[in-house]
Amino acid sequence: xxxxxxxxxxxxxxxxxxxxxxxxxxxxxxxxxxxxxxxxxxxxxxxxxxxxxxxxxxxxxxxxxxxxxxxxxxxxxxxxxxxxxxxxxxxxxxxxxxxxxxxxxxxxxxxxxxxxxxxxxxxxxxxxxxxxxxxxxxxxxxxxxxxxxxxxxxxxxxxxxxxxxxxxxxxxxxxxxxxxxxxxxxxxxxxxxxxxxxxxxxxxxxxxxxxxxxxxxxxxxxxxxxxxxxxxxxxxxxxxxxxxxxxxxxxxxxxxxxxxxxxxxxxxxxxxxxxxxxxx
Amino acid sequence: xxxxxxxxxxxxxxxxxxxxxxxxxxxxxxxxxxxxxxxxxxxxxxxxxxxxxxxxxxxxxxxxxxxxxxxxxxxxxxxxxxxxxxxxxxxxxxxxxxxxxxxxxxxxxxxxxxxxxxxxxxxxxxxxxxxxxxxxxxxxxxxxxxxxxxxxx
Numbered sequence: 001x002x003x004x005x006x007x008x009x010x011x012x013x014x015x016x017x018x019x020x021x022x023x024x025x026x027x028x029x030x031x032x033x034x035x036x037x038x039x040x041x042x043x044x045x046x047x048x049x050x051x052x053x054x055x056x057x058x059x060x061x062x063x064x065x066x067x068x069x070x071x072x073x074x075x076x077x078x079x080x081x082x083x084x085x086x087x088x089x090x091x092x093x094x095x096x097x098x099x100x101x102x103x104x105x106x107x108x109x110x111x112x113x114x115x116x117x118x119x120x121x122x123x124x125x126x127x128x129x130x131x132x133x134x135x136x137x138x139x140x141x142x143x144x145x146x147x148x149x150x151x152x153x154x155x156x157x158x159x160x161x162x163x164x165x166x167x168x169x170x171x172x173x174x175x176x177x178x179x180x181x182x183x184x185x186x187x188x189x190x191x192x193x194x195x196x197x198x199x200x201x202x203x204x205x206x207x208x209x210x211x212x213x214x215x216x217x218x219x220x221x222x223x224x225x226x227x228x229x230x231x232x233x234x235x236x237x238x239x240x241x242x243x244x245x246x247x248x249x250x251x252x253x254x255x256x257x258x259x260x261x262x263x264x265x266x267x268x269x270x271x272x273x274x275x276x277x278x279x280x
Numbered sequence: 281x282x283x284x285x286x287x288x289x290x291x292x293x294x295x296x297x298x299x300x301x302x303x304x305x306x307x308x309x310x311x312x313x314x315x316x317x318x319x320x321x322x323x324x325x326x327x328x329x330x331x332x333x334x335x336x337x338x339x340x341x342x343x344x345x346x347x348x349x350x351x352x353x354x355x356x357x358x359x360x361x362x363x364x365x366x367x368x369x370x371x372x373x374x375x376x377x378x379x380x381x382x383x384x385x386x387x388x389x390x391x392x393x394x395x396x397x398x399x400x401x402x403x404x405x406x407x408x409x410x411x412x413x414x415x416x417x418x419x420x421x422x423x424x425x426x427x428x429x430x431x432x433x
Contacts, residue, residue, distance in 0.1 A: 001347045002345070002346050003312075003331075003345040003347060005335050005345055013331070013332070014328055017327065017331055021317075024318060024321075024347070025322055025323060025324045025326075026324075027324060031325055035332055036330065036336070037332045037337075038336050039336065045427065045430070071333075074291065074293045074330060075292035075394065076293050077427065078296070078395055079396070079397040080397055080424070081424070081426050081427050082426070083419070084423060084424045084426040085427060087422045088425055088426055097416075097420060100420060101416075101419075103397060103419075104408075104411070104415065104419050105408060107396060108405060110372050111404045112405070113373075115404035116404070117374040194321065194322055194323055195323050197325060202372070216407075
């Protein structure tokens with residue numbers, strides 16, 4: 001079936017596509033604010049200032065980032081083009097290096113995908129910590145963004161509304177879903193893949209495995225102090241659980257014991273030993 | 281002389297796609313993969329982004345966007361335009377390899393390589409830190425001036 005492409009406005013285009021692709025998507029037929037195509041990609045690249053990227057890229061509310069990931073994922077902009085432009089415009093330096101280092105993650109995931117193929121959707125390595133997640137539908141509070149944790153719910157709402165979540169927020173959520181809620185990483189990966197405009201099989205599944213420790217030497221986890229630091233306390237200020245009941249309000253040592261039943265040191269060493277034992 | 285057409289897929293939605301650039305006058309087609317999407321049920325936002333990106337990538341040349349079985353639609357488009365050679369950019373997706381095999385049973389296919397950030401011919405790295413140590417120097421060396429649209433600025 002041939003699709004039409006000559007609509008005067010974006011709203012008309014969306015309305016047409018909703019009918020033309022009926023049965024092929026989930027949820028409401030509402031486009032994200034992010035517009036596809038090369039012109040929008042170039043505009044974002046032109047706006048991006050790499051200065052201070054190294055210190056602001058992890059800040060979930062300040063967001064000193066390029067917002068180019070959907071365009072990179074779909075090949076609208078090539079990694080080499082972006083690298084060349086950033087080097088030409090800003091020159092070499094700490095922030096430029098950090099940005100290009102992040103671009104290199106994209107090629108890294110693609111190299112792994114080229115070798116492993118669809119096996120990236122299963123555990124690449126044995127988990128380094130005890131795990132009891134089983135595959136099932138995600139709980140309603142995740143699907144409705146009503147966990148009661150502002151740092152999670154705001155990120156989930158942005159995911160559902162705009163097809164976007166900040167990278168650091170993705171790490172928090174992936175850790176929360178796996179380590180605190182005991183859900184299988186593949187269910188979280190499917191949720192992200194459904195919604196993220198930059199959803200890519202390799203970047204997505206392998207990042208979830210990186211957090212879960214089946215593609216890394218230890219699990220990634222975080223605490224409240226980390227959330228406060230990288231959001232300037234914005235989330236906790238508005239969170240009903242901030243004054244009591246926040247599951248992230250503990251030291252890393254305490255969380256290692258609560259979540260994984262081992263000390264931080266054991267997590268570093270024991271995790272590696274477990275991996276070696278499993279490989280034997 | 282062969283008559284080429286270009287198959288544009290979702291990993292390469294740029295007007296500077298290597299296959300499009302190699303054949304600037306060739307008709308080109310993009311196909312929404314109906315069996316895949318029926319099963320994956322992505323959000324509408326994702327499909328709209330892909331649709332807008334494909335339209336812009338194909339502007340200014342004979343083109344079609346279609347919905348259907350990818351290989352069937354590409355072959356049909358090829359026949360409709362009197363083509364006998366399909367040009368496409370490489371993708372690491374296993375599905376791409378499957379489609380390539382099916383196409384090759386029917387028509388000559390030429391796969392173009394998009395420019396990588398860095399060259400890499402070893403087995404896939406297991407840890408990013410190892411990969412970065414090996415490629416850092418090359419990754420920080422420019423190979424051009426960036427997107428043509430921004431070169432005048």
